[in-house]
Amino acid sequence: MALLSIIVPVYNTEKYLPRCLDSIIGQSLKDIEIICIDDGSTDSSPVILQNYAKKDSRIHIIRKPNGGLVSARKAGVREAKGKxxxxxxxxxxxxxxxYETLYNCAESNQADMVSSGYFFEGNYITAHYDGVxxxxxxxxxxxxxxxxxxxxVETRDVGIRGSLCCKLFLAEKFRAVQLSIPEEISMSEDKLCVISFLLSCSRVYVQWKAFYHYIIHRESMVNMPDCRYLLKVNAVYQYLITLYGHPLFTKGMRLQAELYITEMLYKGINSRLGFENRDLFWVDPYWLNGIPYGSKVALYGAGGLGHAYKRQLGNRGDLTYAxxxxxxxxxxxxxxxxxxxxEDLPQTGYDVLVITIKNPGKAQEVRRQLEGIGIPGHKILWFEQKEIYWKYAEVNGWIK
Known part of the structure; x- marks a missing residue:
């Protein structure tokens, strides 16, 4: 029996699959089995898998008609023989x-699950960790x-990150949980699996280390409008309802589950439903109180927050957009x-430069980069902006 089964669902990822497989084959933990589920790919992914399997006997290929991510993961879990x-x-x-790090942590702590961080890699790279x-x-x-x-709730942040890919699970406890996730769920399936498994766990170890690299692609489904989005949210909600009767699923967990659905609806309007009028993007204008009278204000960032800040500048007639x-x-x-x-921003053309990025870590990184090219630190400002669903929870008295 292998120490670890690594399950890799594959569907039309020919451009990225070799790098993925190379990174798994090159793991310092060698006693592993690599279960690749070809979920009905129509590109060259099956050929790539076959070529890699010829070179490494630890790779096993399962071929099946396309059934989605949950279906592919279930197929892998059924075949997994690792601890x-x-x-x-x-x-x-x-x-x-x-996997050597996560495995050693699980063994030394007798953990049912080890959770670690990950990197998001798109226009820039950010590290993300569990909020506990x-x-x-x-x-x-x-x-x-x-x-x-x-x-x-105390920090107005995530708790345990939902991704399955930055975690290690004890197979004998986890298998039944993964197999219980309905195959029709095609969104937040990772989060639902983690929540369900936490109800079965007795020992969990959280590591603030990141090893996993999520690659953000413009062609990714999560970046595309989806007219079935509300149906998908409802499928998530219907599954959460089945957990409400679990003896370990507390009232506090239920309130968080409902807030999570609220967050999904808010994000859906902004980016997933394809609305023309989609900017449900409440920006607290309190930041204007932190700008000195008569200032020429330059903005860093031209995303949704940057455009909102530019509009709000007009609320103070003494300020000038620079x-x-x-x-x-x-x-x-x-x-x-x-x-x-x-580098082309003239030093004399502005009094303050406001960073319009919500993520505090990324904002600090940008601040360091700006200071690194000679922009004075005292001119650089950043203001925290809470997500609207936290405001919603506060107004309704769910949280203090």
């Missing part, structure tokens, strides 16, 4: 020591972890905000 189970999506890749303290959650503390399965800049300025060519490279 532990892990997942890698076929358009992503992993660091060489990922690092360490072991055992019989005395696992209840507090379940209360943060979706959100950490232009917009972005290190990725080339992708904003033709934008009405007139985006230029930060």
């Amino acid at each position: 532990y189970i892990g997942y890698v999506d076929s358009d992503d890749w992993i660091d060489p020591t990922m 303290p690092e360490g072991l959650y055992d019989a005395k503390s696992i209840g507090s972890l379940r209360e943060k399965a979706i959100y950490n 232009g917009c800049t972005d290190f990725g300025w080339e992708k904003f060519k033709g934008d009405p905000m007139g985006v230029i490279p930060p």
